[in-house]
Amino acid sequence: MSELTGPSVDTAQRVNVGDELPPLRVQLTRADLVRYAGASLDFNPIHWNERFAREVGLPNVIAHGMLTMALGGRLVTDWAGPGSVLEYGVRFTRPVVVPDDEQGALVELTGKVTAVGEDGTARVTITARFDGQTVLGKAVATVRLP
Template sequence: METTFDAEALVGYRYRVDDYYEVGREKIREYARAVQDYHPAHWSDSAATELGYPGLVAPITFTSIVAMQVNRALLENVMTGYDTFVHTDQVFEVHRPVVAGDRLTSDVEVTSVRRVVGKDLFTIATTFTDQSGEIVQVMRATIVGITSGEVESDVSAAIDRVIMSGLDTTPAHAVPAVAQPGRIATRIQTASRRHLAHGVIRLDDVAVGDELPSRTIQLTRGDLVNYAGVAGDVNPIHWHEEVASLVGLPDVIAHGMLTMGLAAAFITDWLGDPGAITRYAARLSNYTVIEAFAAGDVEFSGRIKAIDPESGTARIVLVAKAAGRKIFGLSTMDIRLG
């Protein structure tokens, strides 16, 4: 099936979402539980205050919840030449941590389109600004457009039978693949990153080549269902065996963003301050299969790749493995040290 528009013409398509997303303290706790992140700053007001924050701190991948909502207009109403999308790369650029009470306004833009091995790869940037107009975070996701010729013909029917009630899955009419007058977001200039606290790990405590203590986390089908509900990711491949099989998967698989959230929890547990992360990137090159009657193990490890003494920052290379296979093709996290 050919796409219904010139994919490259989408570069520069952008819009600002009319409403804001208000970050709630209970939603932060709910999400922290879903990604098994038990850092006290996500749960306790007093612990967050001790680190210098005005409220509970959201895990770094929390904004994927907002992006899931605000990107839907683009995926369903504009990019109508595809039947589904596969998430391949993800980057979080942090200007300051998201905290309870933030009112996030979202600007969405298609920043690039590439064609690789006959498939269209789109990079979508979602910029989150707070109620004062300052940038909080920029999230960049790369997705691959998949057409009906690449999946089983009865996938759509199977999804319709199991998809969450109340969700409109009927494709909307296509609109021109150019930015619409009156919907163009004011281009936001990159602001200097603001951090309310530094990491508890100090510069003198680490050296290039240091290995972080590894951590193994268990995932069950219940964890996947819980994450789907909390994050709003309704794709049935994460909880329905029939749909997973129809798209060529061996079984139900964990969400890529869930895996990234687990990895972030692994780092902040060691680092001591979830707000000391300045950038987090991962290539989602493999998947974690979760069987119906057995928990799946994901093993996380990390290594200090580089240190900049002048800025007091370091870069960590992250490794996530499930069933002996690497889940991330490449994953790095930039942190500020105490």
């Protein structure tokens, strides 16, 4: 995964509802999918075999949903720090189709603070887009602020 731009925010500053996290843009290639398959032990052929993916009705090889979800988690931890996520959930709405070329698929992630608790927590809504469409729905993380 090659990062094009990435967050770098000091969250020790006051956090307010409406604050936006610095965006994260990640290129996913087929090589990234192979590495993720090895780490996760998810060797489903829809993530590496174009023929099989098409036979089951997909447009091409797709990224692991949990990999896409992890990118959303990375957006939040890059902003709030490692170990800050208390809760995180998403719904998978569309696949990230990864072509067999050098560019792969660009996943663009943004986040916005939607609530700040008096207990030092914040709720962040995450948007993940591929090819102009959202790929994660109801993506929300609760984080402990430093």
